[in-house]
Amino acid sequence: MILEVEGLTKNYGKLRALDRVSLRVEAGSVTALLGMNGAGKTTLFQLLTGLFVADAGRISVFGHDMRHRPQAALARLGIVFQQPALDLDLTARQNLNFHARLHGMTRAAMRTAVDAALAQFGLADQATKPTRELSGGTRRKVELARALVTSPDLLLLDEPSSGLDTQARHDLTRDVFQATRERGIAVLWATHIVSDIEDADAVVVLARGQVVACGTPASLLASTGSDTLEQAFLALNRKPA
Amino acid sequence: MRWLRALEAVVLREAIRFLRQTSRLASAVVRPALWLLVFGAGFSNVLGISITPPYQTYVTYDVYMVPGLVGMVLLFQGMQSSLALVFDREAGFLRLLLTAPVPRWFILFAKLLAGTILGVLQAYAFFVVAWLAGVDYPLFGLLTVLPAIVMGGFALASIGLLLTVHVRRMENFAGTMNFVIFPAFFLSTALYPAWKIAESGALWMVWAVRLNPFSAIVEFIRFALYGIFAVPEALVTVGVGLLAFLFAARGYDPQKGVLGRRGRDEG
Structure with a gap:
């Protein structure tokens, strides 16, 4: 259990x-x-x-x-809160990097995991946009990718x-x-x-x-x-x- | 290792946000510069300071003002960084920070450290502006003043952090900032020495100025700028900073603090 x-x-x-x-x-x-x-x-x-x-x-x-x-x-744990919890001033990649660092991931592991998570949710081409510019659905995907980035x-x-x-x-x-x-x-x-x-x-x-x-x-x-x-x-x- | 990476995460985020917020960057330098150039010019002939430690000769008013304005830079940075924390709470981002697999007190410490680093950089940017404006201060003082700026920045950011435990909404916090910044600044030795106030006969104000921890921070910076380590002021600065941080950390502790007990829409 x-x-x-x-x-x-x-x-x-x-x-x-x-x-x-x-x-x-x-x-x-x-x-x-x-x-x-x-x-x-x-x-x-x-x-x-x-x-x-x-x-x-x-x-x-x-x-x-x-x-x-x-x-x-x-x-x-990976967590997606009911209320969106993204830093809208950061890009999708920066949000994921922030979370990976917060969980103590090494730089190399972070790079691999963030790339994989962005690719899995089809976010690779939007990774460098500030999250503020993304739609509600895409932001949710970023949050999901972030929750999974630490495995x-x-x-x-x-x-x-x-x-x-x-x-x-x-x-x-x-x-x-x-x-x-x-x-x-x-x-x-x-x-x-x-x-x-x-x-x-x-x-x-x-x-x-x-x-x-x-x-x-x-x-x-x-x-x-x-x-x-x-x-x-x-x-x-x-x-x- | 995990703690160090978490610290890096928080500091990097603060730095990125600060650099993106160009108006904040500009106001950090323009605000004290305006005080120095406008207020300093207007009063320089009226308010010259006679020989009083740490000055070894008569100094003009703009020279006297510089440490106080550095204190102002740190005070605003401390409050801005706390305001950002309140914003993070309202935007839901604080939850992410508070669910990191490191102790909460460390996350708060990381936030303070990030705010302090930004404060130090702004303080030095202001020193450059003051130098360009022709204010005379010893260049070696830029080195000796560093510990005082770091400790002062940390103490003021800690006070701001403590405020966020009790003032939890943006609109309330913005109002509270005025009740902290203005009394702290005006009832201190930032703009005039305590003995000048005593000479004017406003004894209540002398006491307020002497009991104000911001006065201790300003004097700590003032003496450090001239290579003198002011022990009592340093002790007050560190003591106030540590106490405020301990109370703030306790406030954020889900087991002991008010935020943990309140629950619901907090965090």
């Missing part, structure tokens, strides 16, 4: 954003974290990435406790397709599945757009800060008596937690 979350609870004042959330991600698998707006997905990501600490519970990434050994855990073992994606048009979303989804399957990288993909994650190996449904269902897409369809994952998702959100 590469990611284990046990009994995670986070309060904002009187509001309980996460309530005893537990989930697991297996090596090489794509796990979808489905939740409506306000379900607690982003809060969970903030805790998973060590930005903030939980009020209770435990996060273990490759056996490293996020509370006590965050650096060891972070070194093996992470687990990719955390927080609504990576938000704000993208249908074509860009489709391309991004295809690129993520292709890149991570090729490299054997595990993915935890938070979204409310069911069509993005229909090929996921496992699905965790979060509603009102609680995990209301988890399993394979087939098992969710069976347990909810639904024909599609979208119907199952809506049904699970209707049920009181």
